[in-house]
Amino acid sequence: MIxxxxxxKVSQQELHAYLLSAVAPRPICFASTVDKDGNVNLSxxxxxxxxxxxxxxxxxxxxxxxxDGSMKxxxxxxxxxxxxxxxxxxxxxxxxxxLASTSYDKGVNEFVKAGFTEVxxxxxxxxxxxxxxxxxxxxxxxxxxxxxxPGAGNLILAKVELVHINEAYLDKDAxxxxxxxxxxxxxxxxxxxxxxxxxxxxxxxPIRNQGIGVDQLPEKVRNSTVLTGNNLGRLGxxxxxxxxxxxxxxxxxxxxxxxxxxxMDTVKIHKLAQQWLNExxxxxxxxxxxxx
Numbered sequence: 001m002i003x004x005x006x007x008x009k010v011s012q013q014e015l016h017a018y019l020l021s022a023v024a025p026r027p028i029c030f031a032s033t034v035d036k037d038g039n040v041n042l043s044x045x046x047x048x049x050x051x052x053x054x055x056x057x058x059x060x061x062x063x064x065x066x067x068d069g070s071m072k073x074x075x076x077x078x079x080x081x082x083x084x085x086x087x088x089x090x091x092x093x094x095x096x097x098x099l100a101s102t103s104y105d106k107g108v109n110e111f112v113k114a115g116f117t118e119v120x121x122x123x124x125x126x127x128x129x130x131x132x133x134x135x136x137x138x139x140x141x142x143x144x145x146x147x148x149x150p151g152a153g154n155l156i157l158a159k160v161e162l163v164h165i166n167e168a169y170l171d172k173d174a175x176x177x178x179x180x181x182x183x184x185x186x187x188x189x190x191x192x193x194x195x196x197x198x199x200x201x202x203x204x205x206p207i208r209n210q211g212i213g214v215d216q217l218p219e220k221v222r223n224s225t226v227l228t229g230n231n232l233g234r235l236g237x238x239x240x241x242x243x244x245x246x247x248x249x250x251x252x253x254x255x256x257x258x259x260x261x262x263x264m265d266t267v268k269i270h271k272l273a274q275q276w277l278n279e280x281x282x283x284x285x286x287x288x289x290x291x292x
Contacts, residue, residue: 099114
C-alpha cells in the first residue's frame with residue numbers, strides 16, 4: 001500500500017513532519033551572524049549544503065516561523081551585515097548545538113548560552129565557533145526570499161572566503177579524515193544521525209570508465225532470490241563481465257569445486273557470492289555467479 005499526500009490537503013505541521021523525516025540525513029549549518037549593532041547570533045539550520053566549487057558557494061535557509069511568519073535572527077542579520085560563518089557540527093558538540101537552537105530573544109548571545117568559544121574571524125565580522133572541527137568564513141552574495149508566509153524558506157547564498165580546519169581532524173595526507181570528524185546529521189523529529197564507526201561505508205565506483213550496468217548481468221543473477229539491489233548495483237559497477245579464464249579459475253578452487261560437485265545449489269552459490277561482495281571481492285563474486 002502507498003500513502004499519497006497532497007501538500008494542499010494536509011496541515012503545514014503534518015507536511016513538515018513527513019518531508020523532514022523522508023529527506024534525511026541533512027547536514028547542519030551552524031551559522032554565526034551579527035546585526036548592524038554588532039550583536040552576535042548563533043543558530044543551526046539543516047536546510048543546508050554546498051552547491052558550487054568555482055565559485056565556492058554554500059546555501060542555507062532559515063525558515064520563517066511556522067506560527068506567525070516572523071523572520072529568524074540569522075535572516076535579519078545577514079540583511080543588515082551580509083556575512084556569516086558556517087561552523088560544521090560533530091558529535092562532541094551536538095548537545096550544545098541543540099541548546100543554541102532555542103528561540104532566545106534578539107540580542108542574546110547563543111555562544112554564551114550554549115558554552116561555546118568565540119574566535120575572531122579574519123575576513124568577516126561574525127566570530128567562529130572554537131569547538132567546531134571546520135569553520136567557514138563567508139560573504140553573503142544574495143538572499144532569495146521564497147515567500148512571506150509562515151514556514152517559507154529564505155535561501156542565503158554564502159560565498160566561501162576562508163576555511164579554518166582543526167588539524168586534529170586531518171589524516172596523514174593532510175586531508176579531512178571522515179572517521180575522525182564524527183559528523184552528525186539531522187533526521188526527522190528529535191532524531192539525529194552520527195557518521196562514525198560501522199555506520200560509515202565505502203562504495204567502489206569506476207572513475208574513468210562506465211560500469212556495465214545491472215542490465216548486462218546474466219539473467220540468473222538479475223533474478224536472484226538471494227542478491228539484494230545493493231548487491232546488483234555493486235556488480236553492475238564493474239567495468240566488464242568476467243573472462244572465461246577468470247570463471248574457470250574460481251571454479252577450480254577446492255571449496256567451489258566441492259560445492260559444485262555435491263550439488264549445483266544456486267542458493268548456496270549466490271549466498272557465497274553475497275559474502276564475497278561484503279568482503280569487497282566483487283570480481284570474484286561475479287565470476288562465481290557466472291559459472292554454468
